[in-house]
Amino acid sequence: MSGGVDSAVAAARAREAGHDVTGVHLALSRNPQTFRTGARGCCTLEDSRDARRAADVIGIPFYVWDMAEQFHESVVDDFVSEYAAGRTPNPCLRCNEKIKFEAVLDRAIALGFDAVVTGHHARLGADGLLRRSVDIAKDQSYVLAVLTREKLDRAMFPLGDSTKTQVREEAAARGLAVADKPDSHDICFIADGDTKGFLAGRLGESPGDIVDGRTGTVLGQHDGAYAYTIGQRKGLDLRVPAPDGKPRYVLSITPVTNTVTVGPREDLAVDTVTADRPIWHGSSTPVECEVQLRAHGEVVTADVTVDSDGLTARLHSPARGVAAGQAIVAYRPDPAGDIVLGSATITAGSRAAETVAAETVAAGV
Amino acid sequence: MAYLDHAATTPMLPESLDAYVAAAREIGNPSSLHAAGRHARRLVEESRERIAAVLGARPSEVIFTSGGTESDNLATKGVFFARRDADSRRDRVVASAVEHHAVLDSVDWLAAHESAVADWLPVDAACRVDPAALAALIDEHGDELTVISVQWANNEVGTVQPIAELAALAARAGIPFHTDAVQAVGQVPVDFAASGASALTVTGHKLGGPVGVGALLLGRDVGATPLLHGGGQERDVRSGTLDTPGVVAFAVAVEAAVKTQPEYSARVSDLRDGLVARVRAAIPDAIYNGDPVHRLPGNAHFSFPGCEGDALLLLLDAQGIACSTGSACSAGVAQPSHVLVAMGADADRARSSLRFTLGHTSTGAEIDALMAALPGAVERARRATAWKTPRG
Known part of the structure; x- marks a missing residue:
């Protein structure tokens, strides 16, 4: 239970369906003060309190599980090393794979629970098939598709048949104070949303060339190839305009030579x-x-x-x-x-x- | 429900609750001059006398506070300020490494904000402070010490400290000695005058009184700078309207707890010894933490190798058994106990610990309920530690 509206309603539905439900909030920061404050994140003391109050209202036991070390190793360190290797990781996907449906699931099963219930927007019905949510805009099947059959057999997603609007309405009807809590969007462990700054702090500056993919001409310099994403157009800060005057995009990142290659949109x-x-x-x-x-x-x-x-x-x-x-x-x-x-x-x-x-x-x- | 967490808080004694309700029905601020005020004042002063009488203090030495945390703050910070103001060479604070956070964090705060030097007295594997360590510190820094604070008994592992010996060393050097006796009053004999301490913390809700009221016993000659400023109701050391019903109920509870202490201790330590023997028989590798002899009667504290304490707590809680991991929490996250770490336990042993504490309502049936659940919970919690090991 992150402290948000989705997991609160998921817990309430699981309980109403007759399951013996226990609420678990994950403490993912080594120092809870350092993660984002306010209502946007999922890892602050305030979020922990919101989750606890939701569990009270639903009428289920509630505990905080400290997963900070596992989260750091499996998600944060992986995030940094993937960028360092020129790749673009998805930390939410990794968190589902390694934390929610591995560390938490394994511990829960060992303690005698049968499944992990989350507030993800995806459908997982009696046929065992993972499907998109009815709310296409909120669908999270993309970040759950990494789950193996074995993990899916121990997962429950009670929200897949509802839109986010319906979930919020239900939360309000159930008297859950988190009904109006804003959605979280950004990466929970990057407090200020500045991914580039976060990576620079961990990987250091590493200047290299920005080159034209067709001609090999050096067009400019970068402070660290990790700050670029394939398809990125803004922030290239190239002094030399393209001959045709059209925008250029990041085509590839080559960590070995610390090169960012750019070119026209069609080369993407x-x-x-x-x-x-x-x-x-x-x-x-x-x-x-x-x-x-x-x-x-x-x-x-x-x-x-x-x-x-x-x-x-x-x-x-x-x-x-x-x-x-x-x-x-x-x-x-x-x-x-x-x-x-x-x-x-x-x-x-x-x-x-x-x-x-x-x-x-x-x-x- | 089997309630095995009396060291966290214990049910109010019926006579204390009755006294609270009776006093709460009446009107009157003890500081008011009219008849209603005088009546409230009389209730407060009678309560003060009752507490003083059973704890070996003079009534004027009883300063009512909001409880253990406030009393500990006043005894450490308040006495530090007063002693340093009297002689600026004094800038050191001494405390045992196993104090409750109310003392621990007060001393840390003085170090961080008042440039105080913190001297932590180590403990042995049984959690006992060695008086020789304090003697050595006094020899070396006696002129610089402001206050020495050592708890009467530890709240986690139940070890009772050699308070008379430690207080005598402090008294010989003329240094105020404070003891946090929150866990001790009603459990073991506590006599303020006989102990030789200059200040002693006691609180209501650990001995059958209400939560939110306690006292600092403070010798008349021990200066303390107030931390709360206002009306100066309590000897000009503590301000705030006196909580008449709370004070009355607190006094009833202190009196009852102290007067029944010998029988209580015999009964509860028998129950506790039975619990310990049964746990050891059922889980042979369980480690019994703390001092086997110098120990609170109701305390049984174990480490269960290979288990997470918070997993055990969850499993027992689900079967209606309330106990504690005995460690500090932040956002509900268990940190390794500073007490066990100070006793030389490694982080795994510290994290695998569980505290069972008995009290005046404890019964053999509650221990039966614990023993019906504990072996299975330990077995299951051991399996659950596998989640810690990352899979390939």
Whole structure:
């Protein structure tokens, strides 16, 4: 129970369904004062108090579990080292994988509980299939797709059939004070929302070149390649304008040479995505399905193959801003909620030569 | 429910509750001059005399406060300020390493904000302070010491300290000696005059009185700078309208607890010894922490190797058994106990500890309930520590 409205209503529903429910708030900061204050975060003393009051109202026991060390090792350190390696991590996904559905789940099972209930917006019904929430805007199946079958069998998501608005209304009707509490958006362990500053504080400044992807010309300098994300356009601060005057985007980050490569928007497009560490739920491949390449990102149709080398997706239409380290999640469209087929961690995006040629022609170069 | 957490707070004695309700029905500020005020004043002063009589103090030495934390703050910070003001060379504060946070954090605050030097007296593996350590400190820094504070008995592991010996060393050097006797009054014989201490903390809710009222016994010749300023109601050392019903109920509870202490101690220590023997038989590798002899009658404190104390607490709580990990909390997160760390325990042993404390309502049936649940809980908590080890 984070202290937010979703987990409070999830707990209330689980209890109402007849389960013997115990509320657990995770203390994730080594020093609770250093995490974000106010109503936005999920890790402050105030949030702990909000969670406790929700548990009181629901009528369930409540404890705080100290997961600060595990969180730091599995999520914060991983976040920093992924950026250092030129990848773009998703810490919420990692937290679900390593904390909520590993450290917490393992401890809970050992203590005699049967499942971990969370307030995530996703559906997990009697058929055991993980599906998108009815509230597409709030859907969190993307950051849950990393859960294995074994973990899903011990998970309960009671909110998947409700919109966020309905959850808030229900919280108010149940007398939960957190009904109007603002949603949390940013990364909970970066108090001021300044990811670049957070990384700079841990990785130090590391100046290097920003180069043109087509010509190899050095266009400028950066203070640390970790501050850039694939597809980024703003903040490049290049003194030399592109010959065609069009904006340039980050195409790739190469930690070995500490280089940030930029180029025109069309060079961002990829039609093949490779990924490793696949979690695949059984159905045979290749399979035509939809893939999502970042949180709340667009969905494209693709042919997905999973084999011993990992996951490969051939996109039916090019996608842009595909960053290594993000998850690729495959869905099968379904009227009862798109079904998660599996997920994997993106290692690279590439373009088939014929696609490059076709686009070059189309661009009139 | 099996309530095994009397050291946290113990139920009010019926006679104390009755006295509270009776006094709360009446009107009158003890500082008012009219008849109602005089009546309230009489109730307060009679209470003061009752407390003084059973604790070996003079009535004028009883300063009513809001409880243990305030009394400890006044005895450490207040006496520090007064002693340093009298002689600026005095800038050291002495306390045992196993004090309650009310003393511990007051001393830390003096060090951080008043440039005081904190001298922490170490304890042995049983949590006892060695008087020789205090003697050595007095030899070396006697002229610089403002106040010495050593608890009568430890709130976590129940060890009773050699207060008379420590107080005598302090008295010989002319240094005020304070003892936090919150856990001791009603449990073991406590006599302020006989102890030789200059100041003693006692509180209501640990001995059958209400929460929110306590006292500092403060010798007439011991200066203390007030921390709360206002009407100066209590000897100009403590301000605030006196809580007449609280004081009355507190006095009833102190009197009852002290008068029944011998029988209480015999009965409760028998129950406790039974609990300890049964825990040791059921969980042979359990470590019994604290001093086996110099110990509060109601305290049983164990480390259960391989368990997290807070996991055990959760499992026992779910079966209606209330106990404590005995450690300080921040946002409800258990930190390793400074007491066990000072006793030389490693962090794992400190985190694996659980405190059971008995009191005046304790019964054998509660211990039966504990023993029905504890072995299974320990076994389960041991399995749950596997979550600590990251999976490959």
